[in-house]
Amino acid sequence: MAAEAAFLPAAASQETALGRRVFAYGRGATLVDVDGRAYVDLAAGTMTQSLGHGHPAVVRAVTEQAARLVNVHDNPTPVRLDAARALARLLPAHLGSLGFFTTGAEVVEAALRAAHAAAEPGRTRIAALRRGFHGKTRGVRALVQWDVGTEPPAPSLLGYPAYCYRCPFDATYPSCDLLCARLTVRQAVARPDVAALLAEPVQGAAGVIVPPPGYWEIVGRACAEHGVLLIADEVLTGGGRTGEFLAAQRYGLTPDLVTLAKGIGSGHPVAVLAGTPEVLDERTWQAAGGHGSTFGGHPVGLAAAASTLTVLHRDDLLARVRDLAAVLADALGELAEHPAVGEVRGLGLLWGVELVADRATKAPDPAAADRVFRRALDLGVRVMPGGQTLRIAPPFVLEPDELADAIRRLGRAIDDVHQGRA
Ligand SMILES: Cc1ncc(COP(=O)(O)O)c(C=O)c1O
Known part of the structure; x- marks a missing residue:
């Protein structure tokens, strides 16, 4: 050291x-x-x-892929199809469109680009939750108050997570009537200028903030009613960690976009944006400037994802x-x-x-x-x-x-x- x-x-x-x-x-x-x-x-x-x-299956898959083909930019490869099929088996059926990336922050940025591209004219703002963490790139850091020690948080449109242990309103569940959810709707969702709400269904970096029953029903329903896309950031929770493939499924949520990374590739750099075909279609990708990058959809990362998800399903x-x-x-x-x-x-x-x-x-x-x-x-x-x-x-x-x-x-x-x- x-x-x-x-x-x-x-x-x-x-x-x-x-x-x-x-x-x-x-x-x-x-x-x-x-x-x-x-x-x-x-x-x-x-x-x-x-x-x-x-894990032997993952070691074998990445080793064989490294020997076979490491980078051919944004072209189809057999392993890309394997990864897509393995994801489709585990994801809710409505999330039928996929994009492949490398890191958590990168895929969240891609989700924001896609949401902006799909939004109606005039819907330019993104809402998020206090204490949320979505990565360290400028775009996502501008959204949330998560002080990583180098910059003050930027002004943004923020709702309240259900941090019941330290309730900012000194209320107690359930007599609080989920004030945090209702204020989130009023201040961040029910607005004509908001394109999307980006949120972790269970906040991880904030210290594992688990919302009580009712919270996501209220906020999720409001997103649908007000035409605000719901982006579930499942970089940490996705891939089975909460006992369902997505934490959103534990709450009966049907997000329009979902980001996945940590839980799908056994530690290799691979991230996935899954979305409804209405949001993630050719038109939105083009409007968002496409999604290719030097390492996005890297075959070795995809081999890790395909093998990890195959074992998750098989076992x-x-x-x-x-x-x-x-x-x-x-x-x-x-x-x-x-x-x-x-x-x-x-x-x-x-x-x-x-x-x-x-x-x-x-x-x-x-x-x-x-x-x-x-x-x-x-x-x-x-x-x-x-x-x-x-x-x-x-x-x-x-x-x-x-x-x-x-x-x-x-x-x-x-x-x-x-x-x-x-
Ligand atoms: C919910 C969530 N989103 C995004 C990120 C950023 O991922 P990365 O560190 O791969 O950029 C993290 C990382 O911990 C995360 O927990």
């Missing part, structure tokens, strides 16, 4: 600086560092390794996510009463443990979360840090007892930090 710092002085991410681990390889749900220590990877790479690290991993979700919910439930834990929330295999300095005042404790992250690594467990909420998003292939044991170790890490032992 010291040698690398000479070349990458500015590259120390929070995770690098806190974790101080140099990983050598990964197999299944296990990561091994250069000193030979093993870790249960409850962050699944960066929520990418749904099939675990080094019925969505059912496995639902089974493991019960194990995870149970294990995390035991942590919920700990004095350092403000709230435990999640669904499927996507959970957040929010740490507080005081359960009564709910004062956020990001410093404690950092220490727990580091202590958990010492105990052989990797979670995802980010503010005061530790995120847990394990591979779908973990064994139930391995998962329960890893959460017990996380509980020990929380207690060690709380008692001043770490």
Whole structure:
């Protein structure tokens, strides 16, 4: 790490600086560092390794594709058709049109271009939700208040996510009558100048904000009624993480456009924009300036997607996510009463443990979360840090007892930090 710092002085991410681990390889749900220590990877790479690290079918597919053909720009290839077919098997039928990209931010930008191109004249604005995260490119960052530390948020049209634990209106569900959803409709959706609402059905980077029943019914219905396209950003949730292929399906939502990336390619750079044929047709793509790029629809990424999605379907991993979700919910439930834990929330295999300095005042404790992250690594467990909420998003292939044991170790890490032992 010291040698690398000479070349990458500015590259120390929070995770690098806190974790101080140099990983050598990964197999299944296990990561091994250069000193030979093993870790249960409850962050699944960066929520990418749904099939675990080094799944043999994916390794074989990308290796064979790399030997066969690596880049032929935006031309049809057999692997592109394989990927399209594998996606069509898993996506809701109304999302019949696809475009292939490389990264999450890139595909969200493409969704915005397509929405603008499809919108009626006069509908020029894009609405989004406070605390949403959609990537670090300028276009998407201009939409949301997600301070990545270098720029003030730009003014934009923002609705309210259902962050019930820290309700900005000091209300309580369900007596709040979903004020957050109603204000989102009034302030961001029911307007003649809005083309689309871009939103994560479950906000991930914000700390796993899971809306209660009713929220998406109200907001989704309003989008349809007011002619506002709904773009579900499922870069993080898509691909089965919530127990359905799309989180939108858990909420009965029928988005016009969906972005996918992390969950579909086992960690390879591949992203997909899926849309209704009415929105994503030849005309909108042309009006949006097309969607080709140097690496967009990269054959090796497509091979990763085709093989990942084939295994997901063949091994019925969505059912496995639902089974493991019960194990995870149970294990995390035991942590919920700990004095350092403000709230435990999640669904499927996507959970957040929010740490507080005081359960009564709910004062956020990001410093404690950092220490727990580091202590958990010492105990052989990797979670995802980010503010005061530790995120847990394990591979779908973990064994139930391995998962329960890893959460017990996380509980020990929380207690060690709380008692001043770490
Ligand atoms: C919901 C969502 N959208 C977009 C992105 C951006 O993806 P990328 O980091 O590949 O640009 C992320 C990344 O975490 C995300 O969680």
